[in-house]
Amino acid sequence: MGQKVNPIGYRLSLTKDWRSRWFAQKRSTSESPAFGDLLREDLKIRSYVKEQLKQAAVSKIVIERFAKRIRVTVHTARPGLVFGRKRQDLDQLKEKLFKLSGGNEIIIDVKEIKKHELDAQLVAESIASQIERRVNFRRAMKKSIQATIDAGADGIRIRCAGRLNGAELSRQEQYREGRVPLHTLSANVQYGVARATTPAGIIGIKVWMCLPDNIEEILYATNAKKGKVSKGTKGKPGRQRAKK
Structure with missing residues (x-):
């Protein structure tokens, strides 16, 4: 069965971590939406970011949720294309994600992949x-x-x-x-x-x-000096x- 299982999901909590990090109830309450609603929202965010940054070599998108705040971490090999001139592209992306998330505060982190x-x-x-x-x-x-x-x-x-x-x-x-x-x-x-x-x-x-x-x-x-492959x-x- 090893060849039929996604290697990332197979190793979750062992050597791999989740790409969506938040907790939700099965049914929506006055304080928090239901699990399905947040999952659908994550899919929309990932799809939009991937489409807007398709030239930026985006590897993965990690989404973390807090009370009224969402942190989106973009792992990319071309961070310059994410920021744009004077961070204009990043600000436009943040405004669009603000609307997709229903008015939650958006924090966008960019991690550069060197290799x-x-x-x-x-x-x-x-x-x-x-x-x-x-x-x-x-x-x-x-x-x-x-x-x-x-x-x-x-x-x-x-x-x-x-x-x-x-x-x-x-x-x-x-x-x-x-x-x-x-x-x-x-x-x-x-x-x-x-x-x-x-x-x-x-x-x-x-x-x-x-x-x-x-x-x-x-x-x-x-740790480029100490780490040797x-x-x-x-x-x-x-x-x-x-x-x-």
């Missing part, structure tokens, strides 16, 4: 962008694998599925290098999903990435063609 090669979601979106620009999917996958291993990842696996290269029949192909343990709960496994829209149809991209334990220090450069083994990525 986008070590973020599974950004790697998946990069491959999707290349496929939409008519780059050969095999070339995009191999290039991303080599860049991730060179950056210090323990292993990576990438799978593309759909009408690859405009083929008449849909199929899926995957490449992998290094170790990507799906059953080991203590392993730091990242997971990213993206979709590439092509004239032949939609191609789905999934990325599994196994990272060292001290990756947070390297990814966000909180061991280099992965270089070599030609192994190809695996999955059965239909």
Whole structure:
């Protein structure tokens, strides 16, 4: 079952944390909305932020709720595109989220990702962008694998599925290098999903990435001098063609 479970949800409370951090009752009260209402509101906030910042390489959006205040933390590889000139884009985003949240105070934090090669979601979106620009999917996958291993990842696996290269029949192909343990709960496994829209149809991209334990220090450069990532083994990525 390890291959059918989302690696992030599989490791919640162990090595991964929730991306929505708040508490709500099942039914709405005079003091707080119901769980379903807050969940729907979170989905609207994430969808809007992702759409407005689609050029800013946004990896994930963490939402924290307090009494009458919402903190939205945007993890991005291009923080300059989030702020805009003289923080105008950030202020406009805050005003829109203020309306979506029903008048709650909005606090937007931006965390910069220093090494986008070590973020599974950004790697998946990069491959999707290349496929939409008519780059050969095999070339995009191999290039991303080599860049991730060179950056210090323990292993990576990438799978593309759909009408690859405009083929008449849909199929899926995957490449992998290094170790990507799906059953080991203590392993730091990242997971990213993206979709590439092509004239032949939609191609789905999934990325599994196994990272060292001290990756947070390297990814966000909180302790760049002390944190060292061991280099992965270089070599030609192994190809695996999955059965239909």
